[in-house]
Amino acid sequence: EVQLVESGGGLVQPGGSLRLSCAVSGFTFSNSRMTWVRQAPGKGLEWVANLKEDGTEKSYVDSVRGRFTISRDNAKNSLYLQMNTLRVEDTAVYYCTRIHDYWGQGTLVTVSS
Amino acid sequence: QTVVTQEPSLTVSPGGTVTLTCGSSTGAVTSGHFPYWVQQKPGQAPRTLIYNTGNKHSWTPARFSGSLLGGKAALTLSGAQPEDEAEYYCLLSYTGARPVFGGGTKLTVL
Numbered sequence A: 001e002v003q004l005v006e007s008g009g010g011l012v013q014p015g016g017s018l019r020l021s022c023a024v025s026g027f028t029f030s031n032s033r034m035t036w037v038r039q040a041p042g043k044g045l046e047w048v049a050n051l052k053e054d055g056t057e058k059s060y061v062d063s064v065r066g067r068f069t070i071s072r073d074n075a076k077n078s079l080y081l082q083m084n085t086l087r088v089e090d091t092a093v094y095y096c097t098r099i100h101d102y103w104g105q106g107t108l109v110t111v112s113s
Numbered sequence B: 001q002t003v004v005t006q007e008p009s010l011t012v013s014p015g016g017t018v019t020l021t022c023g024s025s026t027g028a029v030t031s032g033h034f035p036y037w038v039q040q041k042p043g044q045a046p047r048t049l050i051y052n053t054g055n056k057h058s059w060t061p062a063r064f065s066g067s068l069l070g071g072k073a074a075l076t077l078s079g080a081q082p083e084d085e086a087e088y089y090c091l092l093s094y095t096g097a098r099p100v101f102g103g104g105t106k107l108t109v110l
Helices: none
Strands: A003-007 A010-012 A018-025 A034-039 A045-051 A058-060 A068-073 A078-083 A092-097 A107-111 B004-006 B009-012 B017-024 B036-040 B047-051 B064-069 B072-078 B086-094 B097-101 B105-109
Touching (some): A003 A092, A045 B086, A045 B097, B009 B017
Antiparallel strands (some): A003 A018, A018 A078, A034 A045, A045 A058, A068 A078, B004 B017, B036 B047, B064 B072, B086 B097, B086 B105
């Protein structure tokens, strides 16, 4: 059974940091390009960042570049998103996904004072 | 800034057929944009139905099909069911740039 389980979300003040994790099982993680997608309350999906299988190529949406860092540990079948200098507009459910097929259930990040 | 355009909302009768489209501000959508179609029901995580224009997963109901139509990506639902009521998002990939989601189409089966 395929599982993508996100964790690490929560309430943080503007300017703060959070690190999201995604634990993957059921498919070959090390062969998979992985993506973070977010969805602000009542809004559509927004592609945030992705990372090549071997971690050598990263891409970010303009609004998070320089503040967020995507990384992975293939030995642990895990994907991460380090989020720094958080803004109110970063409030969203963050999904870990292999876009092509599998999605996690998401973790809620709330940035508020 | 690339914009991917979808119909904000569509309504289809049970058993009817409806086509959702996905356009790009950069020009015609081609197979080189590797169009995806993602379904999201209220309160649920997204689910990918269609990849690379028209390929289906094992969980994709046969009544859904993807294609290119008039310079856009298209998702056609033939024989709509009440459980197909959902938000549908397309995702296009761009060479040398990040992928972009459309704004979504809210499909009502009524």
